[in-house]
Amino acid sequence: MRVYYYTRDGVVMAVDNVDLSMKQGETIGLVGESGSGKSTLGQAILRLVPPPGRIIGGKIIFDGLNLMKLSEEEMRRIRGKRISMVFQDPMTSLNPLMRIGDHIVETIMAHDNLTRKEAEEKAMKILEQVGIRSERFMDYPHQFSGGMRQRVGIALALALNPDLVIADEPTSSLDVIVQFQILDLMKKLKDLYGMGMILITHDISIVPGIADKVALMYAGQLVEFADVKSFFNEPLHPYGKALLESIPNIQYSDQKLKYIPGNPPDLINPPKGCRFSPRCPYATERCREEEPPTIMVGRRRLVKCFQY
Ligand SMILES: Nc1ncnc2c1ncn2[C@@H]1O[C@H](COP(=O)(O)OP(=O)(O)OP(=O)(O)O)[C@@H](O)[C@H]1O
Numbered sequence: 640m641r642v643y644y645y646t647r648d649g650v651v652m653a654v655d656n657v658d659l660s661m662k663q664g665e666t667i668g669l670v671g672e673s674g675s676g677k678s679t680l681g682q683a684i685l686r687l688v689p690p691p692g693r694i695i696g697g698k699i700i701f702d703g704l705n706l707m708k709l710s711e712e713e714m715r716r717i718r719g720k721r722i723s724m725v726f727q728d729p730m731t732s733l734n735p736l737m738r739i740g741d742h743i744v745e746t747i748m749a750h751d752n753l754t755r756k757e758a759e760e761k762a763m764k765i766l767e768q769v770g771i772r773s774e775r776f777m778d779y780p781h782q783f784s785g786g787m788r789q790r791v792g793i794a795l796a797l798a799l800n801p802d803l804v805i806a807d808e809p810t811s812s813l814d815v816i817v818q819f820q821i822l823d824l825m826k827k828l829k830d831l832y833g834m835g836m837i838l839i840t841h842d843i844s845i846v847p848g849i850a851d852k853v854a855l856m857y858a859g860q861l862v863e864f865a866d867v868k869s870f871f872n873e874p875l876h877p878y879g880k881a882l883l884e885s886i887p888n889i890q891y892s893d894q895k896l897k898y899i900p901g902n903p904p905d906l907i908n909p910p911k912g913c914r915f916s917p918r919c920p921y922a923t924e925r926c927r928e929e930e931p932p933t934i935m936v937g938r939r940r941l942v943k944c945f946q947y
């Protein structure tokens with residue numbers, strides 16, 4: 640997949656040859672620092688990249704279907720029904736003039752062949768599952784707290800029992816306790832319905848509790864793809880190592896927090912060779928000249944680094 644933004648300053652190579660796959664019912668934690676292309680990749684899967692962004696190449700194979708080849712009309716039938724999205728800020732995806740219950744009812748009625756009464760019953764059930772009592776059905780979005788709106792966003796994404804949910808920072812605007820509740824809820828519902836999930840987050844510490852695999856992005860590229868256990872035991876890519884070292888550990892009160900020196904690169908003029916090389920403690924001359932290939936390590940891990 641390749642997605643570029645055509646801006647006045649130049650072409651931003653936001654997603655540059657990212658290739659990954661997942662199984663039905665699996666959860667992938669898509670992580671990487673701000674601006675690494677996570678949201679762009681998530682939007683590209685649903686062909687919802689906003690202008691001036693354009694998908695300039697690649698395929699999205701979903702259940703044997705290349706989504707890139709579908710008409711806009713066919714794509715609309717996939718969105719919500721088979722692949723849905725939880726947005727970072729639900730306030731921007733909820734209509735302020737529409738009651739919470741009606742949001743869900745209309746979503747259901749747009750896809751499922753149900754009467755209004757049946758759709759209302761289904762909507763109530765979904766809202767209850769995300770912990771919103773039926774009395775709140777007639778309320779408007781502004782009458783809800785941030786955490787409750789996030790629950791509504793999740794209810795909307797789950798309303799049609801999709802096969803895949805793309806959740807873009809679904810909890811990053813919430814305090815840690817509500818964040819934990821929501822992630823726990825998503826995990827339960829996901830298991831209940833057997834859905835797959837791509838959880839986009841810049842907070843790598845929430846990944847082990849919920850994901851099966853980690854996809855690590857750096858500067859528009861996938862630099863490591865591994866199962867959660869292997870990654871957290873021993874990250875292979877130097878960027879992954881640095882990232883894990885920057886998570887504070889409660890057992891060592893006198894530890895110094897590590898951070899990754901330098902800044903993420905400009906995606907209009909990315910560094911030559913490996914994009915992480917200017918910040919990498921292991922970088923050699925070759926890393927600064929040549930782009931490393933993506934290598935398979937063991938049977939299922941991928942890493943984009945010359946060390947392997
Ligand atoms: N509408 C846009 N116009 C121009 N450039 C954009 C646009 N949206 C994103 N970009 C650029 O594309 C790159 C990837 O952005 P993206 O939002 O996908 O990153 P992200 O990993 O989701 O970051 P964050 O963690 O901050 O949400 C960044 O360099 C960003 O500046």
Ligand SMILES: [Mg+2]
Nearest residue numbers: 677678679807
């Ligand atoms: Mg984002």
